[in-house]
Amino acid sequence: xxxxxxxxxxxxxxxxxxxxxxxxxxxxxxxxxxxxxxxxxxxxxxxxxxxxxxxxxxxxxxxxxxxxxxxxxxxxxxxxxxxxxxxxxxxxxxxxxxxxxxxxxxxxxxxxxxxxxxxxxxxxxxxxxxxxxxxxxxxxxxxxxxxxxxxxxxxxxxxxxxxxxxxxxxxxxxxxxxxxxxxxxxxxxxxxxxxxxxxxxxxxxxxxxxxxxxxxxxxxxxxxxxxxxxxxxxxxxxxxxxxxxxxxxxxxxxxxxxxxxxxxxxxxxxxxxxxxxxxxxxxxxxxxxxxxxxxxxxxxxxxxxxxxxxxxxxxxxxxxxxxxxxxxxxxxxxxxxxxxxxxxxxxxxxxxxxxxxxxxxxxxxxxxxxxxxxxxxxxxxxxxxxxxxxxxx
Amino acid sequence: xxxxxxxxxxxxxxxxxxxxxxxxxxxxxxxxxxxxxxxxxxxxxxxxxxxxxxxxxxxxxxxxxxxxxxxxxxxxxxxxxxxxxxxxxxxxxxxxxxxxxxxxxxxxxxxxxxxxxxxxxxxxxxxxxxxxxxxxxxxxxxxxxxxxxxxxxxxxxxxxxxxxxxxxxxxxxxxxxxxxxxxxxxxxxxxxxxxxxxxxxxxxxxxxxxxxxxxxxxxxxxxxxxxxxxxxxxxxxxxxxxxxxxxxxxxxxxxxxxxxxxxxxxxxxxxxxxxxxxxxxxxxxxxxxxxxxxxxxx
Numbered sequence: 001x002x003x004x005x006x007x008x009x010x011x012x013x014x015x016x017x018x019x020x021x022x023x024x025x026x027x028x029x030x031x032x033x034x035x036x037x038x039x040x041x042x043x044x045x046x047x048x049x050x051x052x053x054x055x056x057x058x059x060x061x062x063x064x065x066x067x068x069x070x071x072x073x074x075x076x077x078x079x080x081x082x083x084x085x086x087x088x089x090x091x092x093x094x095x096x097x098x099x100x101x102x103x104x105x106x107x108x109x110x111x112x113x114x115x116x117x118x119x120x121x122x123x124x125x126x127x128x129x130x131x132x133x134x135x136x137x138x139x140x141x142x143x144x145x146x147x148x149x150x151x152x153x154x155x156x157x158x159x160x161x162x163x164x165x166x167x168x169x170x171x172x173x174x175x176x177x178x179x180x181x182x183x184x185x186x187x188x189x190x191x192x193x194x195x196x197x198x199x200x201x202x203x204x205x206x207x208x209x210x211x212x213x214x215x216x217x218x219x220x221x222x223x224x225x226x227x228x229x230x231x232x233x234x235x236x237x238x239x240x241x242x243x244x245x246x247x248x249x250x251x252x253x254x255x256x257x258x259x260x261x262x263x264x265x266x267x268x269x270x271x272x273x274x275x276x277x278x279x280x281x282x283x284x285x286x287x288x289x290x291x292x293x294x295x296x297x298x299x300x301x302x303x304x305x306x307x308x309x310x311x312x313x314x315x316x317x318x319x320x321x322x323x324x325x326x327x328x329x330x331x332x333x334x335x336x337x338x339x340x341x342x343x344x345x346x347x348x349x350x351x352x353x354x355x356x357x358x359x360x361x362x363x364x365x366x367x368x369x370x371x372x373x374x375x376x377x378x379x380x381x382x383x384x385x386x387x388x389x390x391x392x393x
Numbered sequence: 394x395x396x397x398x399x400x401x402x403x404x405x406x407x408x409x410x411x412x413x414x415x416x417x418x419x420x421x422x423x424x425x426x427x428x429x430x431x432x433x434x435x436x437x438x439x440x441x442x443x444x445x446x447x448x449x450x451x452x453x454x455x456x457x458x459x460x461x462x463x464x465x466x467x468x469x470x471x472x473x474x475x476x477x478x479x480x481x482x483x484x485x486x487x488x489x490x491x492x493x494x495x496x497x498x499x500x501x502x503x504x505x506x507x508x509x510x511x512x513x514x515x516x517x518x519x520x521x522x523x524x525x526x527x528x529x530x531x532x533x534x535x536x537x538x539x540x541x542x543x544x545x546x547x548x549x550x551x552x553x554x555x556x557x558x559x560x561x562x563x564x565x566x567x568x569x570x571x572x573x574x575x576x577x578x579x580x581x582x583x584x585x586x587x588x589x590x591x592x593x594x595x596x597x598x599x600x601x602x603x604x605x606x607x608x609x610x611x612x613x614x615x616x617x618x619x620x621x622x623x624x625x626x627x628x629x630x631x632x633x634x635x636x637x638x639x640x641x642x643x644x645x646x647x648x649x650x651x652x653x654x655x656x657x658x659x660x661x662x663x664x665x666x667x668x669x670x671x672x673x674x675x676x677x678x679x680x681x682x683x684x685x686x687x688x689x690x691x
Contacts, residue, residue, distance in 0.1 A: 089635075118495055118496075118499070118575065118576070120575045120576060120605045120606070120607075120642070121605070121606055121610070123499055123502055123503075123576055124499065125496075125499070155499045155500050155503055156500075156503070193496060196494055196495075196496055198495065223494050223495050223496070224637075225468065225492045225493060225494045225495065226494035226495075226496070228468075228469055229469065229494070255638075255639040257633070257636050257637075257638060259631070259633065267549075268549055269547060269548050269549025269550065269639075270547060270573060270602075270638055270639025270640045270643060271545070271546065271547020271548065271549060271550035271573065271600070271602050271628050271639075271640070271643075272547065272548075272549035272550050272552075272553065272628075273638070273639060274602060274603070274628035274629040274631070274632055274638055274639075274643070275547075275550055275553070275626075275628040275670040276670075277631040277632070278628060278629070278630045278631050278652075278668075278669075278670070279669060279670055279671070280631075281630065281631050282668060282669050287631055290632070290636075290638055290639070292639040295530070295548075323549045323552045323553060323556075324532065325518070325530060325531055325532045325548065325549065325552055326416075326530055354552075354556065355532050355535065355552060356532055377671070378553070378670065378671050379669070379671040
């Protein structure tokens, strides 16, 4: 689960990390009021205003502006609120802008990078720091890997100040900045563990003209598996930033990811769902989605899965691939029959059943009298789905 | 012969009286697994599925000499259960549960490694040695005793590989689901080493998927340490970058973890790869030939 910048900065602030004075706004009027409040606190009349979306690359896409008058604040907020921002990290439709964040302006001397992820190979939280801040860190890692400094956190003893000092000296920080950075590093590591993060990123982390270390941006992703114990953070979830079909699927316990092809896929098991998509591609088709109905599929979840797949107008055929382990093919068959009757399916539906009660499932589909194409093998199912999509297109 | 488990394995079930554990324990018992009892705190002294229930793993081990444990408890309690099992001296812990927080797994993995125990999973179908011992949620009847070792990050993809090795008559020595999470108790390499040392395993099927670099590390290991034929399939060629494809571990991120990278690493290491999921059986046949002699004796 991703947090918006303004949400992450509130968490940062509670850990004593240096962030700017900021306010979030949902209308141009609120934005003006926020800017006035910040002005009163700082005594200054210039601000940064940024759209709040779950994607990086906002600056280049026009979603960040330095404003030196309230008119500029109003203009920016009026322009963006209710629109969608397209950046290099979003799809072509972009992300909806429902909030803008207004902050006091920071005079920048140097831009650095600091981030933390869970390194799977090392099985540690690993911090990365770089003198190349404010740019795409993936690009820095690919082109000049020697400019990425790393240090990993021992799960037993946690982050130590010396690690922060070591990074600080290697980043060329000096004087009081070294202690500030070390403290920021230890606190950020504590935040990462306390909040069950999968990623934390400050890009850029700046040194101000006054020589202070300061978090100009803040990105936090929380481990979905830990949301049961991160209730405060879970409550901050902004579903508007998710694909609406993915969010709807999640409500029914389904894993769905929209893709750009025309063959809808319904599969049990995440690995098999990917394998089925790949098979569609190998047979010359393009999958419209990834969909895992899971091991606990019922008639109802299958019906919901059907509705979600068919809500995508580009779907020209549906391929259902079930290898019944826990889940019974008979249950899936009932779900398919019910959904086809309910929803009214106008595209070919190809079904491959294997495993638990596969024979009963096939028989139920055959007896239903519905136009459902049975496939004897997975290869045949992929072929028939691709052929069906071709003829329906 | 097999790896990890056989008909002498004395299996304990943690979270024994829960609904999932009950369903799968019933099937395991019917399959012939030597399931000697279970643990549900507060229900010690009772019976469940005609087996004794204990309050703690330590108590269960001292009274039953259990040497393997299967865990079905809900994700928030898995860290506790796994650490309780290691502390009680269980040498093989198989965790089926999906959804354990990654930071819990970092600490679990450290503790399990320090104790010398072996953890399989989490978020996995379990381990089966056909007709001897089934620990987990896989359908027993698709398996056939035989000579192919299967190791996989995905449950239902394992079943596809099992079905093909059964249909071709090769059968399986042991099938191990290492799970789809970013941090797994056992890696491909851990299991490959066991298959390499197992005289009954003549070929190995390794089923991987996008995300992380476990397949690349396995490729390097196979090139230098595995003499047996390895056939590998990787799921997720069509998966878009940055999206979680069901499994928490299945995300292509920052240009690494893609299926193409993994295929390339495997092929560079001389491993037989199949691009189509349906070609696993045929690829084994091409590597080791079709022999039904073992099957005739079963």
